[in-house]
Amino acid sequence: MNAAEGRSLEVQGVSVDIAGRRIIEDVALRARSNVVGLVGPNGSGKSTLLRTVYRMLRPSEGQVLADDRDVWTMPARKAAWVIAAVVQDSPADLELTVADCVATGRLPHGRLLATDSAEDRQVVERAMVTAGVAEFADRDVSTLSGGERQRVQLARALAQEPQILVLDEPTNHLDIRHQLQLLALVRDLQVTTLVTLHELNLAASYCDEIVVLEHGRVVASGTPDAVFTPHLLDRVFGVRAETLVNPLTGRMQLVFADS
Template sequence: MRIDIEDLSVAYAGRTVVAGAHLVAAEGEITGLVGPNGSGKSTLLRTVYRHLTPTAGRVLLAGTDLRELSAVRSARHVAALPQERQSEFELTVHEVVAMGRTPYKRAFAGDDAADRDIVARALADVGMAAAAGRRFTALSGGERQRVLLARAFCQDPDVLVLDEPTNHLDIRHQVELLALLRAQRRTTLVSLHDLNAAASVCDRLHVLHAGAVIASGPPREVLIPALLAEVFGVRAAVVDHPLTGDPLIAFDHRAPAGTETPAPAEVPTGG
């Protein structure tokens, strides 16, 4: 299913955080949101999974305004992995993941064989099958992240909304998670701080700055040195990744944009 965000404005804590945003998440593609802290990425995503209500504009799911859908119907179509997460589940990993089946059940109904198969498959997909009987509260941050992603998979959604899904993950599990998202081929709207990960996994990027979408397009067209300097305040060169051919951003870690790169220190020679 396709997501269309039309002229969206969202206020949070008494101020406008997103103003007049337009963007599309095409069916079956991974659409990335990138931008500095405070640019409105998380706020925009919260309106897609209905945690926040827009002050203007709308979010369309396959042409239907999300506000016209019941909470249950919406949950059957859209699953989210937000940044803000409850961490005090006194439940096992299996029980947490099985919560993803709630939109398909009558009140107080137990799991059937099909539900148990779906839960097992989701845990296997995120590499947490062996932890099914462990307490959620006993897991590391990265393990919790993978369990909550499995819960989202269990909803069998048409659309995944992921807010910084690689947070807390080591490099191996970051790579595995992003590869899993590619293999899923669900309509996916994801915010990422790692611009190189975004360039690798996303079909299309939208750049947010001060609550507005200021650039949209394929990663190679969007992640150019001038934009990186303007939006992120960094000096960078964009080259081809030697292994994948994706755009690879090489940052100048010695100086921000608008300054001269310090000259290398002279190495004393004997004599």
């Protein structure tokens, strides 16, 4: 994958109502061939917004556009060519081997596991190598740890060859080494990516832009340096913070204390 393959993703005035309650209010964001991090306190609406992007929850108002086309007007298979998602608590396909699980990412392209082509096999192998799960190819998914399963789900998403990647807390269940490896991998793909992250230092280190949600509304957006100010972190997250330069990476690092 390269930067030319990344499509523009635009969320225009999206609002979401669930059970008569407005969860998301007039959210707008835009991304193309970069990594946009969606952050906010618990209950701020991050996962709800992602569900509107990968077509699990239709917005009450507004549009989600991929290259100026509303994803909700696309046929489901066409949308799956464009957008792939790795979500929290996604089905683990415990009865499949890792290779077969990753191969299900080819289904939107019209292939069946029993008749996959040499091209499909190459795509699946490449996705497993990229996600670091090729060594598990013949193992049942049920035998893997939670972090290993998470990387299998990423490999399955990569096997779709999407232009837009949606990741909901992809570093959950991963140890620190695999957190850093996974986010470096995602950044290096140069594919339009929208990712929710709980750990703000990971967002600061690996995202090109940050969108902050609070009570279902966007309260800040921009580069990590512009967004992660002591004032915003105190107001939105309730912590005292200072910013440093990480001596190993040269990127922003946040240090926290209770307010």
